[in-house]
Amino acid sequence: MEHSKHLSKTEEIERLRTAYHLLSEREQNLRVLHDFALNLLQQQSLKDVVWAIVKHAIAKLGFIDCVIYLLDEEQQLLVQAAAHGPKNPHELDIANPITIPLGQGIVGTVAMTKVPEVIPDTSLDNRYILDDDFRYSEITVPILDGDRLIGIIDSEHPEKDFFNAQHLELLQTIAAMAVTKILHAKAVQRLHQHQKGLEVQIEEKTKSLKENIVQLQKSNQDLEGFAYAASHDLAEPLRTISSFLQLIQRKEKNLSSESREFMDFAISGAHRMRKLLDGLLIYARVGQKKTDVRQLDLNQIMKAVLSNLSKLITEKQADIQYNSLPIISGHDSSIIQLFQNLIANAIKFHHHDRPPVIKIDWQMQDEHFLFSFCDNGIGIEDIFFEKAFKLFGRLHTIQEYKGSGLGLALCKRVVENHGGAIWLDSQLGVGTSVYFTLSKSTNSQ
Numbered sequence: 001m002e003h004s005k006h007l008s009k010t011e012e013i014e015r016l017r018t019a020y021h022l023l024s025e026r027e028q029n030l031r032v033l034h035d036f037a038l039n040l041l042q043q044q045s046l047k048d049v050v051w052a053i054v055k056h057a058i059a060k061l062g063f064i065d066c067v068i069y070l071l072d073e074e075q076q077l078l079v080q081a082a083a084h085g086p087k088n089p090h091e092l093d094i095a096n097p098i099t100i101p102l103g104q105g106i107v108g109t110v111a112m113t114k115v116p117e118v119i120p121d122t123s124l125d126n127r128y129i130l131d132d133d134f135r136y137s138e139i140t141v142p143i144l145d146g147d148r149l150i151g152i153i154d155s156e157h158p159e160k161d162f163f164n165a166q167h168l169e170l171l172q173t174i175a176a177m178a179v180t181k182i183l184h185a186k187a188v189q190r191l192h193q194h195q196k197g198l199e200v201q202i203e204e205k206t207k208s209l210k211e212n213i214v215q216l217q218k219s220n221q222d223l224e225g226f227a228y229a230a231s232h233d234l235a236e237p238l239r240t241i242s243s244f245l246q247l248i249q250r251k252e253k254n255l256s257s258e259s260r261e262f263m264d265f266a267i268s269g270a271h272r273m274r275k276l277l278d279g280l281l282i283y284a285r286v287g288q289k290k291t292d293v294r295q296l297d298l299n300q301i302m303k304a305v306l307s308n309l310s311k312l313i314t315e316k317q318a319d320i321q322y323n324s325l326p327i328i329s330g331h332d333s334s335i336i337q338l339f340q341n342l343i344a345n346a347i348k349f350h351h352h353d354r355p356p357v358i359k360i361d362w363q364m365q366d367e368h369f370l371f372s373f374c375d376n377g378i379g380i381e382d383i384f385f386e387k388a389f390k391l392f393g394r395l396h397t398i399q400e401y402k403g404s405g406l407g408l409a410l411c412k413r414v415v416e417n418h419g420g421a422i423w424l425d426s427q428l429g430v431g432t433s434v435y436f437t438l439s440k441s442t443n444s445q
Contacts, residue, residue: 298325
């Protein structure tokens with residue numbers, strides 16, 4: 001009886017370990033997809049996009065081999081555009097790049113049918129095309145824009161029956177995440193090609209150029225939608241992972257101190273990732289309502305901001321100084337975010353030897369209002385001025401100052417959506433001044 005109880009307890013611990021391992025693996029995959037989504041947003045050229053897929057997604061998921069094919073629509077050929085593994089000897093090179101006609105081989109078949117395939121034993125499949133070396137397992141996934149083929153993700157492995165349903169799901173997710181950016185990069189590429197010949201062919205190319213601009217704007221809107229969807233959809237599995245880890249931690253009383261420490265690390269990481277996703281969601285939402293422009297009394301905006309920050313202002317004994325502010329045209333929620341982020345940032349990075357003082361001033365220019373938010377905080381070195389406005393561009397560690405690193409990036413997005421520009425001046429240990437302009441016109445972007 002004692003032996004049976006001991007065996008049952010051992011089996012239960014083993015089951016929990018297996019579940020923890022699967023959850024950890026899924027969390028790692030989600031982390032890779034999240035990092036890939038952020039990296040993908042920064043890529044511009046088509047070459048950078050396809051290499052980001054293999055370097056920042058597939059390679060980090062543990063695949064030992066992968067090739068990205070893009071469709072040459074004119075010649076109806078699949079062209080190797082990026083690779084991970086033996087086909088990629090160094091940097092962004094492909095060893096002996098090949099092309100595959102549609103319908104030829106496993107890759108060409110998937111391109112024709114637009115249906116992914118998992119081949120457990122390529123030695124039994126007469127469609128298999130030998131490239132750099134023979135491998136027994138192959139998985140091939142189409143990159144589709146609706147029903148339109150854009151390219152192929154193809155991976156091989158030397159072991160038979162290696163690829164499974166989870167591998168298929170991961171590659172299909174990557175393909176879905178990448179397609180909008182590929183189309184966006186292609187549109188930009190076509191736009192640049194048109195611009196080169198614009199001086200000598202201006203009349204002939206005008207119509208085509210306008211069509212490409214419309215397509216580029218649509219691609220940007222699709223990309224904003226992707227950032228929103230990626231942040232929103234990844235949040236739910238992240239909550240599931242965190243909840244199950246906490247459940248295991250509460251129910252399993254015999255976990256070692258080391259296992260509990262690992263659990264704490266995983267839960268803490270999930271919470272940090274959730275905050276990053278929330279930040280990305282806010283960033284993607286800014287500027288989505290383009291038509292909701294109205295006259296805003298900035299004095300009323302400041303009352304709302306100071307009310308929202310009242311607890312922080314009281315806690316840090318902050319002194320917010322400003323005179324009567326103008327009436328502008330804009331989106332009220334975005335302008336509240338702008339003012340609130342700038343004031344909260346100034347309080348957050350205050351100098352520990354003195355209470356924070358924030359002076360807000362403005363002046364009227366020809367087409368804009370010029371605003372300044374000046375503080376007496378810790379300051380920023382000039383080499384970091386540009387980085388401060390980048391997405392998740394943290395200048396300090398998470399241990400020093402908590403936050404997502406989105407504050408000034410969000411401010412920049414709001415200002416640019418209102419037809420303005422933003423910059424800063426700072427002196428280390430003395431303070432920072434943030435300047436920005438807001439268009440007088442009601443036709444904000």
